[in-house]
Every structure is written in structure tokens, then in C-alpha cells.
Amino acid sequence: MKVRSLTKDKVNIITLGCSKNLVDSETLGGQLRANEIAVVHESGKLDHNIVVVNTCGFIDKAKEESVNTILDQVELKKKGKLDKVYVTGCLSERYRNQLEAEIPEVDAWFGTMELPLMLKQFNADYKSELLGERMLSTPKHYAYMKISEGCNRTCSFCAIPLMRGGHVSKPMDALVDEAKALVQKGVKEVMLIAQELTYYGLDLYKKRTLPDLLHKLADVEGLEWIRLHYAYPSKFPLEIIDAIKDRPNICNYLDMPLQHASNNMLKAMKRQITREEMEDLVGAIRHKLPEICLRTTLIAGYPGETRDDVEELKTFLEKMRFDRVGIFTYSHEEGTSAYDVVDDVPADEKQARAQEIMEVQQEISYEKNQEKVGKTLKVLIDKKEAGRYLGRTEFDSVEVDNEVVIQSAKKLEIGQFYPVTITKAYDYDLEGVIAQ
Template identity: 40%
Template sequence: MAQRYAEELLQEIPEIDAVIGTGEIDKIERVVDEILQDKKVVETKSFDFLPNADTDRLLTTPPHTAYLKISEGCNRRCTYCIIPQLRGNLRSRSKEDILEEARHLVAGGVRELNLLAQETTEYGIDRYGKKALPDLLRELVKIEELDWIRSYYMFPKSITDELIAVMKTEEKICKYFDIPIQHISSNVLRRMGRAITGEQTKELLYKIRREIPEAVFRTSLIVGFPGETEEEFEELKSFVEEFQFDYIGVFQYSREEDTVAYAMEAQVPEEIKARRQAELINLQNKIAEAKNRKLLGREVEVLIDGISSESEYMLEGRLKTQALDIDGKVLTSEGTAQVGEIVHVVLEQNFEYDFIGRIVQNEK
């Protein structure tokens, strides 16, 4: 909002002292100084900012896990997306700088790193002339005391055989594929500007599953995109049932000003979007419950995040296949552990995405 409507915000809400955009984070100190001098400040035009290992940051996650941004911006122009206009084109950090920050985080107690970007699989194209995520992962796994590495937001067409091989062979890398496919209908994907067909998407997903049978899949889907017919929605729904994703985020298409899709004809009524979203969520809940029920009785590794929000007498943590905050959790009914400890838990009960289990072995 600040990036797009700076002047309008100042006019509508005169109490605002400053408006800064996504590329102005490094200017906050100067902006505050100007505010103290009773100046109105607008800084929204820069797309140059890129975090580095020297950028001061305050971790808002538990001390044993951290997010690590590896690039900023995006070169793609999906017809529904405003991000390139707000964050600019792809700008990758150097591997050396990322590794320096990673080592600093691990030295401070971090055991799990979560790699972030608009598209992590595009990392390095601008800086190294190739998709360099596999190279970065090979270096990150060398850091002692770092146990889990997770990558988010993989663009389907940018997932290479090299990346699949690295994720298959490196034990520290979570076999976790967060691939926002958005849809499976080739017609809808074409209108979205996704540069991939439904068949190509299916081929990729099944190839990963063949190579890494234990892989876990998270995806994001958009329902009610302009022109989405009932047949195209049913095609998507059928594939969700067929492929059996582990986790899905289902979003109703929302019109964004200054995007190609905003002006498209055949906008889908809100009530139809809501119904389609509910159908997919209900279907996925059943899939998740059935898949997770099959894990009951197994002994698994769990990273303890802290005292449970459900009960002060229980701890909660996550499987290696569960991302922080979005994929469910494991509650422990027996045993004790330290926050940040990786323990062995026998899973005894499940509720769609969550589990209850007992700790049977602590770290030595």
C-alpha cells in the first residue's frame, strides 16, 4: 500500500509522518531523524535495497529457527501479480554473503534455516548466469550445527534435475517442495502468464515423487481467476484428489490494480469463488487427515519449538516435513525436552494436520 499509494495516504490520513517503500528499509534511521525535525517523508521509489550479512535484524522466530532471504524481486510477469512493480526485478545476494549470515545465525543457536525469495529457484540467474540454488545448498550443508534447511516458493519451471538430485542426496535438506502451481488447467495457466502447461506441471511433480518417494509437497492454488469455468475448476479439483498434496493454500482470485488480469473479461462472481475455495479446502483436509493417519505409530524426529499454546503441560514442535506456522505441529503428551532440541517422538494421534505423540528419546 505504501509503495503504490504514498501521496493518497498522506492526503487521506494527515497524521501520517512518513511513507516508506519496500526498497527503503535501510533508510529508516534517516527517515526517523527527519520526522523528529517535523518533516513529512516519502521514500518509495528505490528498488536497489538488498539485505546483506551486515544488515541489522531482529529475529521474530524462536531462537533455533530463522528465515534467510537469498534474493529480492522477480523477473516474471504473471498477469495477476503486482510484486515486480513493488519490489523490482530479481536481485540475488552473493553466495558468500548468504553463507556469512547463515554462519552468524547458526553461531547464535539457529538449527533450522528457511530460505526465502519471491522464487528461490531463480536465485543466481542475474548474478551467476544460472540457477544457483543447488550450489548454495551444497555450501550451506557444510555448516556444522545446522540441522535442517528448507526452501520456499519454488517456481515450477525453474526446478532443475540438479536441484532435485541435491535435495535427494543431502540429509540436512528437508525433502520439502513448496511449489505454487496456482492451477492445473493449461488454459488458466496461459491466462495467468505462468509459462508452463498443466501437463508439464504434472510431469514435474510426478518426477519429483519418483525420485524422492518421501518428498512432501506444499502448493498454492488460485480459484476464480477471470474466465475460470466450472470444467476448469473440476479439472483442478480432480488433480488435487489424484496427486494427494500434503499441504495446500487455496486463495480466491483478488483483482489487483495495474495488472493485466484486472481488466480481463469474465470476472468470476464472489460467491462462486468462495464455493470453489471451500470445496478445495474441505477436500484437502480429508486428504491430509488420511495421509497423516498412516504415520501413527511411527518414531519420527521432532524439532521442539516451545511450550504448547494448547496446554502449559505439553511441548510442541514440528516434523522435518512441517514448516513453521503454516503446516501443523506435533504436541508431546509425555517426556521433556529443551527448546531447539531434536527429539524422537512416537506419533499416537492426529487431527488433520496436527499430531500428538510421546518423546521416547532425547538428544545425546
């Protein structure tokens, strides 16, 4: 018998993929702690004997990373450094049978909705009274908050409904309680996430109730920033913008993935919107709230994409002048309706197109950042690195957007807000000093 097995279990959770996965890992951690099981998140110390790998199955690169991570943990188990390896998340949900056959050393596989089943492996009970209670793995001043699960949209390229199921909203009162609990832990900023924010409430309240939820969250004392991620553009409820405008603690920020701008591509992608309708929507949003920061995400190299489609997308970006843009290369995913179409754009060409499109956005981002020089903005300090402080404005989300680099002889508190005068601007970052 190994000496290790005589000691108390300690679990290390490794999270791959998106912020929605991170929330799932934090929920698992909260449940384990409530059952008095020691748990850490992405520890490099190797002082644990059990690992849970929370996988991503979204695109090829993410799937490869997930498989490699599982294999790394299995190797540690073979060397006697781990007792158990469990796997959960989207990759496990989607390819469980295949993976079980290929990696038999994994002790158990779980889907995206099998938390109570997973807890049984630890002889732990699922505590429903802990709804919203999590072991935060982010810095304590910000947290992600998942307001719904799954998606009812039928975008041709997306496998998420296969892994996460249909749309299910969390009750509004439960989300308000969760926000209050987060504030008590020191959280000042919550980022609302879902596969599709604008669908919120349709299943529970028979209407879109994201604006109502926003007002209720804005009433939570101590919550200084509320940020919106992943809003679908088709039939977008403009009441969301009214709520952002009305409440000072809702960031002037909206993440709205558009995916493309060519009508040919939008139709092929089953996006239920045209380029003209997207232009009208962006115009209506900016008319209501001129200072809003709009972030979008695009896909390069979708099957059948032509040079004309790429040029149309570049023209669209030049006209719309989004504040923030991210881009993915198309990944051919089995089970999606696009999988029946030939993936006819070579990988290197996809990458070249993505680079070409981002070069257009880089210039726009530089010009927009230059406009901020000389202005004093409210900045949340995220960390100190190499003698400099790194923070964000309300127009920037964690990890995906700009940072403000601050040189300060005076000590700044991590997780606090400061007025910062912008002194320099680059393509994707700003520099500033504490306002006198």
C-alpha cells in the same frame, strides 16, 4: 514540551504480510540497534514513542489490514501516546501518493528498498558491514533467510514485481556468512525464501545456482534443517532435488506454488506451464526423492474460471496427492495484466470454490497423516502451550503446516530435537509421545 520527548527514543516495529516482510523488519531492527536506538518488535506495552508499520500490499484483505493498522497507530499519536508514525513496505511502495493524501498524520512514507533513507529519520547511519545482521523476531531456534529480492516472472494476477522490482540475488558468500551468524545465535533451522527461489544466481552468476547455494549452506556446522519455500515450476531445475537428496540437513520438503491445474487457467494466469508438464514434473521429483513432502498453493475464482476448471483442479489434486495445500481467493489487483479482465466470479462464489477444493485436500491430508501412525519421526519443539508441547517434523514449516502435539511428563527443551512416535493422526495435525 511533552515529557516523553525528553526521554530516549524507543521504536516499535509492526510487521504485516509475509515472511519476506518479517526479514525486512528484522534487518531494520538490527540497523537501529547498531545505532544504539532501542527497538522492539510488535510490543503491546506502549512504552515506545515511535512506530514503524511494515505493510503488505499483496491482496485486498492484506491491504485493508495494513491501512487499519496505520490508522490505529495514528489514533495513538493523536492521543499523545506516540511521537512519530512511519510507514514502509509494499503498500507504501505501491500507493504512497494516495496514502499521503488520505493519512497526512503519518510522519513519513518509505518504499520497500528505502532502508537507508528511513534510518536518516532516526539520525542513524546505514551500516553496510551489518549485511545479514538482524534483530530476530522469531523463536531463536528458527529464522527466515531471504536469498533474493523481486521477481522477473509476469504472472497475470501478481502485483509483487510492481512493489519489489526485478529479481536481484544476494551473493552466495554473504548468505553463507548470514547462515553462520544465525547459527551462532542459536538458530537450527533456516527457511529459504524469495519471490522465486529457482531464479537464484541468474543475475550474479549467469546460471541458476540454487543447488550450489544449498550445498554451501549444508556445510554450515550446526545448521540442522534447511527448508525451501516458493519455487516456480516452469523450467524447474531438478538438480535442486539432487541437492536435497544428497544432504541430510536439507529437509525433504519443497514449497512449489502451482496456482491452478486447468490449462485454460494456467494460460490466462501466464504461468508458462501446462497441467501435463506439472504432472510430469511432480512425477520426476517423486521418482528422484520418493519421501519428499510437496506443498503447493492454489487460487480460486480467477476471472473466467468455470465449473469445469474447478472440477479439473479437484481431479488434479486427487491424482497428485500433495502433502500440503494452501488456497487463496483471487484478488483483482490494479497494475496487473489480469486487471484488464472482468473480475466475474462473485466473492461468495470464490470462497465456496476455495472451500470445495480444500475439502478434497482435507481428505488426502487425513489419509497421508494416518500413514504416519506408529512411525518415529525427528521432531523440533517449537513451544509449550496449555501443558502440551508443539513441534514439527521436517515435512512441516512454521505456521502453515501440521504440528505434532506431544504430551510429556518429562521436561522438553524448546528448540531441541526429539524422536517422537506418532500415536494419533487428524486432518492437519499429529499426536505423539517421546520415543523410549
